[in-house]
Amino acid sequence: MSVIEKIISQLSNPGRDSLIPVLQAVQEEEGFISRESVIEIGKALDLPASKIYGVATFYNQFRFTPYGKWNIQVCRGTACHVKGSAALLSRIERELGIGAGETTKDGFFSIEIVSCIGACGLAPVIAVNGNFHARVTPDDVPVILKHYRSIQPEESKQ
Amino acid sequence: MIQIEVNNRQVEANKGELLLTAIRRAGIKVPTLCHFEGLPPSGACRLCVVEMDGRLAPSCATTVSEGMKCQTHSAKAVRARKTIIELLLADHPDDCLYCVRNGNCDLQTLAEEYGVRTRRYQGEKSSCHLDVSSPALERDPAKCILCGKCVRVCEEIQNVSAIDFVGRGSKTRIETAFNDGLNMSSCVFCGQCIKVCPTGALREKSSTKEVLEAIADPDKYVVVQHAPAISVSIGEAFGLKPGVECSGPLNGALRRIGFDKVFDTSFTADLTIMEEGAEFVSRFKNKGKLPMITSCSPGWVKYAEQFYPDMLDNLSSCKSPQQMMGAVIKNYFAEKSNIDPKKIFSVSVMPCIAKKFEVTRDEMLNDGVPDIDAVITTRELVRLMKMRGLDLNSIEPEPADNPLSLKTGAGKIFATSGGVMEAALRSAYFLLTGKELDSLDIKVVRGLEGRKEAKININGTEVGIAVVSGLKNASDLLDEIRAGRSDLHFIEIMACPGGCINGGGQPIGVTPEAVAARMKSLYSIDKNEKYRASHLNPDIQKLYKDYLGEPLGHKSHKLLHTHYAKRDVVK
Numbered sequence: 001m002s003v004i005e006k007i008i009s010q011l012s013n014p015g016r017d018s019l020i021p022v023l024q025a026v027q028e029e030e031g032f033i034s035r036e037s038v039i040e041i042g043k044a045l046d047l048p049a050s051k052i053y054g055v056a057t058f059y060n061q062f063r064f065t066p067y068g069k070w071n072i073q074v075c076r077g078t079a080c081h082v083k084g085s086a087a088l089l090s091r092i093e094r095e096l097g098i099g100a101g102e103t104t105k106d107g108f109f110s111i112e113i114v115s116c117i118g119a120c121g122l123a124p125v126i127a128v129n130g131n132f133h134a135r136v137t138p139d140d141v142p143v144i145l146k147h148y149r150s151i152q153p154e155e156s157k158q
Numbered sequence: 159m160i161q162i163e164v165n166n167r168q169v170e171a172n173k174g175e176l177l178l179t180a181i182r183r184a185g186i187k188v189p190t191l192c193h194f195e196g197l198p199p200s201g202a203c204r205l206c207v208v209e210m211d212g213r214l215a216p217s218c219a220t221t222v223s224e225g226m227k228c229q230t231h232s233a234k235a236v237r238a239r240k241t242i243i244e245l246l247l248a249d250h251p252d253d254c255l256y257c258v259r260n261g262n263c264d265l266q267t268l269a270e271e272y273g274v275r276t277r278r279y280q281g282e283k284s285s286c287h288l289d290v291s292s293p294a295l296e297r298d299p300a301k302c303i304l305c306g307k308c309v310r311v312c313e314e315i316q317n318v319s320a321i322d323f324v325g326r327g328s329k330t331r332i333e334t335a336f337n338d339g340l341n342m343s344s345c346v347f348c349g350q351c352i353k354v355c356p357t358g359a360l361r362e363k364s365s366t367k368e369v370l371e372a373i374a375d376p377d378k379y380v381v382v383q384h385a386p387a388i389s390v391s392i393g394e395a396f397g398l399k400p401g402v403e404c405s406g407p408l409n410g411a412l413r414r415i416g417f418d419k420v421f422d423t424s425f426t427a428d429l430t431i432m433e434e435g436a437e438f439v440s441r442f443k444n445k446g447k448l449p450m451i452t453s454c455s456p457g458w459v460k461y462a463e464q465f466y467p468d469m470l471d472n473l474s475s476c477k478s479p480q481q482m483m484g485a486v487i488k489n490y491f492a493e494k495s496n497i498d499p500k501k502i503f504s505v506s507v508m509p510c511i512a513k514k515f516e517v518t519r520d521e522m523l524n525d526g527v528p529d530i531d532a533v534i535t536t537r538e539l540v541r542l543m544k545m546r547g548l549d550l551n552s553i554e555p556e557p558a559d560n561p562l563s564l565k566t567g568a569g570k571i572f573a574t575s576g577g578v579m580e581a582a583l584r585s586a587y588f589l590l591t592g593k594e595l596d597s598l599d600i601k602v603v604r605g606l607e608g609r610k611e612a613k614i615n616i617n618g619t620e621v622g623i624a625v626v627s628g629l630k631n632a633s634d635l636l637d638e639i640r641a642g643r644s645d646l647h648f649i650e651i652m653a654c655p656g657g658c659i660n661g662g663g664q665p666i667g668v669t670p671e672a673v674a675a676r677m678k679s680l681y682s683i684d685k686n687e688k689y690r691a692s693h694l695n696p697d698i699q700k701l702y703k704d705y706l707g708e709p710l711g712h713k714s715h716k717l718l719h720t721h722y723a724k725r726d727v728v729k
Contacts, residue, residue: 035336039728048319049335049728058326
């Protein structure tokens with residue numbers, strides 16, 4: 001039984017309405033929504049792939065690439081925003097050559113936007129596989145990335 | 159009937175109908191960009207807002223009630239509409255002069271009507287990629303205003319759902335799944351989305367350049383065929399009433415453009431009937447796979463390959479009239495006229511977008527030579543004619559070139575939903591009974607309804623027939639057959655609602671009345687033809703005698719028949 005079959009078998013009345021819970025469960029299970037998952041969900045719920053892709057891209061919570069070895073969570077909550085997290089995010093994106101929600105081709109880094117992570121006093125804040133970095137300026141970014149490039153995560157997040 | 163008050167005048171309205179419908183019936187023009195006649199309101203564009211008690215309400219999504227009062231053109235309503243247009247233009251490429259829809263664009267027309275003369279809003283423009291991945295259609299999301307009509311026609315009328323809204327807010331786009339592009343998607347290239355698109359965001363992949371280059375090349379022998387639907391549609395682009403038959407001036411115009419020979423696809427529609435009629439009779443007598451389903455609509459064929467691969471054996475193996483004409487030109491005609499088939503550049507003028515895809519199918523190569531080299535739509539031919547200063551109104555009628563143009567009424571009515579069935583029955587009846595039908599008019603299969611069914615008595619045997627157009631209607635019927643329905647023997651399916659007269663390559667802005675007029679015109683041409691059944695066409699009889707042998711024979715099999723295969727697409 002595939003992951004999706006298992007998820008759908010647990011629903012009492014699977015149909016169009018189940019799409020978002022199914023997407024959430026698949027992402028929970030696999031870390032991202034793969035092309036294969038979209039097609040399989042479509043077959044199971046009798047929905048076209050374009051519709052599922054449309055719904056999934058509407059919400060920030062769904063990602064379409066697996067996390068990198070190091071997943072950089074950038075807080076875009078109010079306090080971090082006031083303290084310049086927009087510039088920080090765009091610097092990270094520029095340094096890595098990917099956008100938020102994406103993963104570098106070598107699979108090393110991914111960027112994820114998160115809402116407030118409850119560390120407003122440290123704003124702007126980023127968390128790399130759960131390691132918090134406080135009061136980060138755009139110019140700190142190359143140093144932080146260099147650090148993570150040189151080490152291996154103790155355990156993969158997903 | 160209830161009374162409402164529009165612009166201080168009493169207007170009658172039907173209970174439960176939409177305010178927009180009542181307003182328009184009263185002759186008041188309220189613009190819309192997203193409204194889709196016949197489908198539930200989506201309320202996306204907000205251009206239809208009217209003022210009611212000082213507030214703005216979308217008339218497309220408001221149901222009338224007794225005594226309702228509204229102002230359609232109050233200062234507030236007009237200002238709101240103008241602002242919406244200005245905001246749409248703020249994220250629109252200012253390249254109307256270079257746009258295929260220049261002079262024929264709803265957004266451009268509204269900007270003109272509402273007096274937009276300055277760029278009040280300026281800001282960042284969305285950057286979008288042109289999708290040129292398919293052989294038939296192009297998508298330019300930069301010109302898209304997100305009205306959603308293409309998504310609706312694709313899902314609700316055609317049951318294809320190749321595209322949908324992707325992303326959110328200012329980043330929303332109409333896209334295929336995974337932004338793969340149309341070629342990877344389940345798009346069947348019917349082109350109905352082009353016809354509902356208010357701007358130039360959707361358009362055909364044009365082949366006019368290669369056609370003109372071929373004409374200019376002295377080493378090429380350039381021939382053209384025009385489909386039965388063209389002559390009753392193209393006049394509208396030159397100010398003629400819908401449905402006016404123009405094949406005479408059309409032949410003249412095509413020669414003036416520089417084509418060496420002009421053929422009428424109605425001739426190979428007759429040839430299709432000879433093969434398809436024989437195929438049906440053979441299946442019927444020998445207990446072959448039934449119901450047999452027509453295969454002239456390439457959009458429908460691709461749809462079947464994607465969504466009903468289990469039913470591909472039900473499709474007739476006949477090529478479409480376009481492909482048959484292509485094969486006959488590069489073989490029979492080339493041999494007879496002593497022309498090297500490799501020098502022939504064969505063009506077809508079609509009411510269809512999917513025909514552009516059909517000619518690229520591997521099965522349509524004969525020893526490596528394509529049956530057809532380029533397909534242009536009705537719209538592209540109009541552009542070519544205007545470029546050459548040609549006006550249908552002032553061109554003397556000319557006949558098409560024989561031997562590949564003598565048509566029957568049966569071949570001509572191929573252009574409408576029900577026409578292929580009627581033409582096939584006229585000949586199948588003869589093949590089965592040796593007699594002609596008492597009345598050649600088979601009225602039960604005529605009309606613009608999405609599904610028509612009948613039982614026809616042939617020699618005491620009841621033959622169940624169905625005619626459907628629009629792929630949603632087709633899939634509803636096919637699902638019944640999958641579920642075990644077994645009273646049908648012969649089915650005609652056309653991808654476009656109403657058939658080729660409403661094809662994706664036809665002029666933009668066609669009303670249902672115009673489509674009905676085209677249909678009426680076809681039946682009147684049929685009525686007045688000397689020959690009204692394909693097997694009576696003397697040139698068809700000669701083609702079999704001189705070249706092909708007999709229907710379903712060896713040569714026919716090689717040139718006029720094809721096969722289909724399951725198609726894996728993202729769906």
